[in-house]
Amino acid sequence: MINIDKIRADFPILSEKVYGKDLVYFDNGATTHKPQVVIDAVSDFYAKYNSNIHRGSYYLSNISTQMYENARQKVQKFINAKSEKEVIFTKGTTEGLNLIASSFGSLLHKGDEIIISTMEHHANIVPWQMLRDRVGIDLKIIPLVDDFQLDLEAFANLITEKTKLVSVVHVSNTLGVVNPIEKIIEIAHYKGVPVLIDAAQSIQHKKIDVQELDCEFLVFSGHKIYAETGIGVLYGKQEWLEKLPPYQGGGDMIKDVSFEKTEFADLPFKFEAGTTNFVGAHSIAVAIDYLENIGLDKIEEYERKLYDYAYEKLSKIEDIELYATSKSNRISAISFNVKGVHHFDIGSMLDKFGIAVRTGTHCTQPLVNSIGIQGTVRASFSFYNTFKEIDYFIEILPRVINMFK
Ligand SMILES: *Cc1c(COP(=O)(O)O)cnc(C)c1O
Numbered sequence: 001m002i003n004i005d006k007i008r009a010d011f012p013i014l015s016e017k018v019y020g021k022d023l024v025y026f027d028n029g030a031t032t033h034k035p036q037v038v039i040d041a042v043s044d045f046y047a048k049y050n051s052n053i054h055r056g057s058y059y060l061s062n063i064s065t066q067m068y069e070n071a072r073q074k075v076q077k078f079i080n081a082k083s084e085k086e087v088i089f090t091k092g093t094t095e096g097l098n099l100i101a102s103s104f105g106s107l108l109h110k111g112d113e114i115i116i117s118t119m120e121h122h123a124n125i126v127p128w129q130m131l132r133d134r135v136g137i138d139l140k141i142i143p144l145v146d147d148f149q150l151d152l153e154a155f156a157n158l159i160t161e162k163t164k165l166v167s168v169v170h171v172s173n174t175l176g177v178v179n180p181i182e183k184i185i186e187i188a189h190y191k192g193v194p195v196l197i198d199a200a201q202s203i204q205h206k207k208i209d210v211q212e213l214d215c216e217f218l219v220f221s222g223h224k225i226y227a228e229t230g231i232g233v234l235y236g237k238q239e240w241l242e243k244l245p246p247y248q249g250g251g252d253m254i255k256d257v258s259f260e261k262t263e264f265a266d267l268p269f270k271f272e273a274g275t276t277n278f279v280g281a282h283s284i285a286v287a288i289d290y291l292e293n294i295g296l297d298k299i300e301e302y303e304r305k306l307y308d309y310a311y312e313k314l315s316k317i318e319d320i321e322l323y324a325t326s327k328s329n330r331i332s333a334i335s336f337n338v339k340g341v342h343h344f345d346i347g348s349m350l351d352k353f354g355i356a357v358r359t360g361t362h363c364t365q366p367l368v369n370s371i372g373i374q375g376t377v378r379a380s381f382s383f384y385n386t387f388k389e390i391d392y393f394i395e396i397l398p399r400v401i402n403m404f405k
Contacts, residue, residue, distance in 0.1 A: 021354030029380030071285035085267040092232035096219030101127035110136035117142035170202035176333035227287035231280025248273040335376035
């Protein structure tokens with residue numbers, strides 16, 4: 001079991017008050033808080049080591065370069081990539097997806113097809129639509145069957161000889177549904193199509209091994225995995241990253257530049273133009289150490305118990321509508337509505353009791369609209385949340401509902 005008191009003491013923001021009440025933070029799907037070791041690592045970096053990476057011939061620059069490349073190795077081991085050349089630092093999930101849409105997209109022609117799913121975050125929809133408008137590709141959408149499961153049969157039938165890439169979300173940030181990406185990858189590979197996984201909502205909750213998954217690309221954000229914002233990771237199989245043209249041009253991604261011609265740098269630097277968020281990269285390494293110290297298996301087990309506890313209690317409250325009922329494949333986020341009350345009203349009133357939840361479409365408007373609703377209230381959990389907090393939430397929620405009745 002995890003030591004919850006010790007863990008909570010590691011996160012200073014958890015002892016802050018809102019409106020004089022204890023903060024109950026159930027918006028971990030939007031961003032996670034930072035443990036003191038991450039906060040200290042960032043401030044120590046600026047206090048002791050700050051200097052630009054890959055540039056200097058001097059002491060401090062060598063140290064910051066080393067810390068940046070150590071962070072890359074830490075990520076490589078964490079996701080079990082074959083080589084550190086396969087780990088590209090980005091600004092976050094959104095940039096990772098835009099990078100692939102742009103670089104991979106530049107190899108595509110009119111009539112080529114990309115497959116995404118109904119469950120995607122806007123970050124895995126809009127870049128493909130922009131590519132569609134630029135190049136004339138077709139965007140195909142995996143539909144849902146009962147209980148918010150991706151329709152795998154329909155998916156297999158969507159794949160044609162024109163399909164160039166499948167890009168799907170691992171865990172839905174809105175419904176907490178865990179998609180069967182192993183099967184999706186198997187089906188796509190059977191037809192020779194590469195797969196990109198949006199792991200923004202899974203990497204912080206369960207162990208991910210990219211070699212075992214065998215996906216071609218995978219993206220996630222630092223700020224959702226207890227590290228800084230403005231930093232993220234794109235994993236790509238080396239043979240694929242070698243094939244793709246660079247995303248942005250600038251310093252650090254070149255070998256040789258003249259006005260006539262530029263030779264690009266080798267991986268991973270080819271995709272890291274300009275000064276990256278090297279301090280953020282270090283913060284990811286420290287956050288990974290922190291998570292591994294607790295143990296990802298323990299985190300997953302504890303969060304699952306919290307989730308099931310909350311789901312069970314919520315389902316007993318009158319007038320609550322829950323989505324995705326299959327217990328075996330949900331983690332992290334629960335979406336709900338209260339009959340006859342607007343989701344935003346519930347969220348704003350919970351806030352007055354110190355409870356932070358998110359309301360709206362959660363950047364998944366097509367998914368939410370496909371349910372025939374305008375939005376939901378979403379509670380999303382972390383290992384620093386407690387059963388006591390859920391009890392408090394479950395005690396307050398009916399009182400909030402009654403205010404609108
Ligand atoms: C948060 C999120 C994104 C976008 O991540 P950013 O950190 O905002 O770039 C994409 N997909 C999913 C599933 C997310 O939860």
